[in-house]
Amino acid sequence: MTKLSVNINKIATLRNSRGGNVPNVLSAALACERFGAEGITVHPRPDERHIRYQDVYNLKANIQTEFNIEGNCQEQKFIDLVLANTPTQVTLVPDALGQITSNHGWDTIKHKDYLKEMVKLFKNEGIRVSIFVDPVEDMVEAAAETGTDRIELYTEAYAAEFGFNKEEAIAPYFKAALKAREVGLGLNAGHDLDLNNLAYFNQHIPGLLEVSIGHALIADALYLGLEETIKRYLAALK
Numbered sequence: 001m002t003k004l005s006v007n008i009n010k011i012a013t014l015r016n017s018r019g020g021n022v023p024n025v026l027s028a029a030l031a032c033e034r035f036g037a038e039g040i041t042v043h044p045r046p047d048e049r050h051i052r053y054q055d056v057y058n059l060k061a062n063i064q065t066e067f068n069i070e071g072n073c074q075e076q077k078f079i080d081l082v083l084a085n086t087p088t089q090v091t092l093v094p095d096a097l098g099q100i101t102s103n104h105g106w107d108t109i110k111h112k113d114y115l116k117e118m119v120k121l122f123k124n125e126g127i128r129v130s131i132f133v134d135p136v137e138d139m140v141e142a143a144a145e146t147g148t149d150r151i152e153l154y155t156e157a158y159a160a161e162f163g164f165n166k167e168e169a170i171a172p173y174f175k176a177a178l179k180a181r182e183v184g185l186g187l188n189a190g191h192d193l194d195l196n197n198l199a200y201f202n203q204h205i206p207g208l209l210e211v212s213i214g215h216a217l218i219a220d221a222l223y224l225g226l227e228e229t230i231k232r233y234l235a236a237l238k
């Protein structure tokens, strides 16, 4: 079954809007685990506008499920943070500085040698590595040549197209998933997945191991409560 990793960036965004410690990021992560989440994802950005580097240490010391840290390994601060916290998984995302949110995957052909070095660095510390990629077969194939364990398919395009034409929306992801299987890569996915589009994605993508979901899930929790929300996302992944 596909694992649900809850991205708690938005809890930190709310906390930071007032200073202080409400809502408490660690308590929220522990609640997600209690309600059935199989992992916690954070995406610390260099400006620490949501998850702060100190949050990562607090989370690492307390959570029991899979810990996934996403971010840009071109920042030395990010590399140091990941190595100091040895999460279950690091997801390498090529964000520009000040970007509002992630908006593209790695060009694994152009940056293959660099990514090889990064993958080796993290894998040597026993950290599983995933590379964020667009659903393009050539990118998946080149990702495999870096030695990464997994890729994460960037699902923004799927989410945007889903309401118009689900078959077209899923088609490139299906092909990318088949390619991942062929070249021996584990498969994750994330970005803009929600209660409308998740079950269809999960049912049509072979070998999907994990989804990381934050924005929509935390928004749903405002209306439904965190426990009921996580229950519904888990049901969509059955």
Ligand SMILES: CC(=O)[C@@H](O)[C@H](O)COP(=O)(O)O
Pocket (backbone or CB within 6 Å): 007, 009, 010, 043, 045, 070, 093, 100, 101, 102, 132, 190, 191, 214
């Ligand atoms: C890699 C990815 O798709 C997510 O991590 C997303 O970028 C969340 O980051 P923000 O919460 O900063 O939008």
Ligand SMILES: NCC(=O)COP(=O)(O)O
Pocket (backbone or CB within 6 Å): 007, 041, 043, 070, 152, 189, 190, 191, 192, 193, 212, 213, 214, 215, 216, 217
């Ligand atoms: N890797 C994707 C992620 O962690 C959450 O993305 P989103 O659900 O906040 O769009």
